[in-house]
Amino acid sequence: MSAATLAGLTGAVLAGLGLYGFIIHPDPLRRVLAFNVLGSGVFLLFGILARRGAAAGLLADPVPQALVITGIVVAFAATALAVALLVRLSEETGRVGLHAEVPAQTPGDGADG
């Protein structure tokens, strides 16, 4: 099978792995990791579309490549925001998790709700 088809199947497996990790893990940082794996799997699917669109003297269709570049940067921005929220949450409450427990407001902190 060609490199493109192999890469596409890899992307499918990565997307499945990322989905599994995203749903299973209780730790939000592991979820962010799994989300990134899921994202890169989807980007590989774009990559196979680009490679199969080779025409007009180019080796790969440039439009999906541009979309993937945009996607990588946006995924990094989203990861950075998620990490900032996680670190802040852990500083405020000492715990990290997505449970809807309302922590007691510690006095003297000055942070608004």
Add this chain to the structure above:
Amino acid sequence: MIVQVLDIGLVALLLTLAGWTILARFTFPAVVSYVAYGLLLSLIWVRLFAVDVALTEAAIGGGFTGVLLIAAASRLRTTTPTEQGPAAPLRWAVAVLSALATLALAIVVLLLPDPSPTLAPQAIDNIAITGLGNPVTAVLIAYRAFDTMLEKCVLVLAVVGVWSVASDRYWGGAPSAPRAVAQSGALTLFAQLLPPLGILIGIRIFWVGADEPGGAFQGGAILAAMWMIVMMASLGDAPAISKRWIRIAVVAGPIVFIGVGVLGFATAGGFLAYPAGIAKTVIIFVEIFMTLSIAAALPMLVAGPPIQAPRL
């Protein structure tokens, strides 16, 4: 035949690393495995003949995301999780669900139309007007300039979002970039030797993006990495977020892009239309500010919210 073996070996290694990232018991090995996974993924992009994407994945996907996650893992190491993972039956159900998703995507991959629809001919036909030689750059800055402009705005929004999770009394202060625990001669020497060369390489990769693989994102990421090395070696501090120069640097890219777009109404008859004849000059002009913005925004995203009170 040899190429097939190499491909299969690369894919097997990649899937092993991804599996380790998802299934490892502790967080730090998972993060380290993700960094290696990102770098290996850029090799697969080269196999798909998408060199621009490979550069971006290595720089931003592997490098910057890796630094971000390692810093986060070390900061979150002492926290306790609030919930347990799901029990075994639920895990099996989720595994079956993920396998179904993989199967669906694999079927789509195997049943793609042949010959597949492609926009490459249109991209090549119109590239002479833009004056560029690299079709991916042409798509990014000329054909789909609107998407790229919105992406720059997303970066600015992410920076604002990261800054705004600081607590009230720290607003306007300086964040603390991840830095080495102790003074190290080796790191200081490294941070004095590498940045001049790295800045040169970053500017070159940005400049050749017009005709060869490269471009504003890749060059900007390398410049950002050089600044991060200087901060990590304690040779420079992360700037206080109230400083005017960092704010201007972060928003310069989108503002110039939007400005050129609005000017496009007057000069070429549409938003983000470039006047024929000076199209390449306008594109390079926009790209310079984009590179500056990316080089300013990426380290700020890694540094995080301010944690010191502003010095008055």
Add this chain to the structure above:
Amino acid sequence: MTLVLNLFSIGAICAGLVFFVAGTVGLLRFPDPLSRLHALTKADNIGLGLVVLGLLPFANGVLGGLKLMVVWVLVQLSGATVGQLIAQSMRRNGPNA
């Protein structure tokens, strides 16, 4: 001439690969972090150097060859720095996992 160049390239790259395999085996089998570091830096420096040497005949002119050498020098620089940092951290904290 081309045959000699091809043989030289294959020979150099295979020699480099030997060092890479040795470095990997050392990483997996050596008992403590300092010796593993030693194995890794050997793979970095001379293994990559031999691979770059093998690729030089196929580089794009003198400038391409110079770029390959710059890649080798940069990898050595960063490998040496990281090796120093890890060893210093180990000396401070004792052999961590």
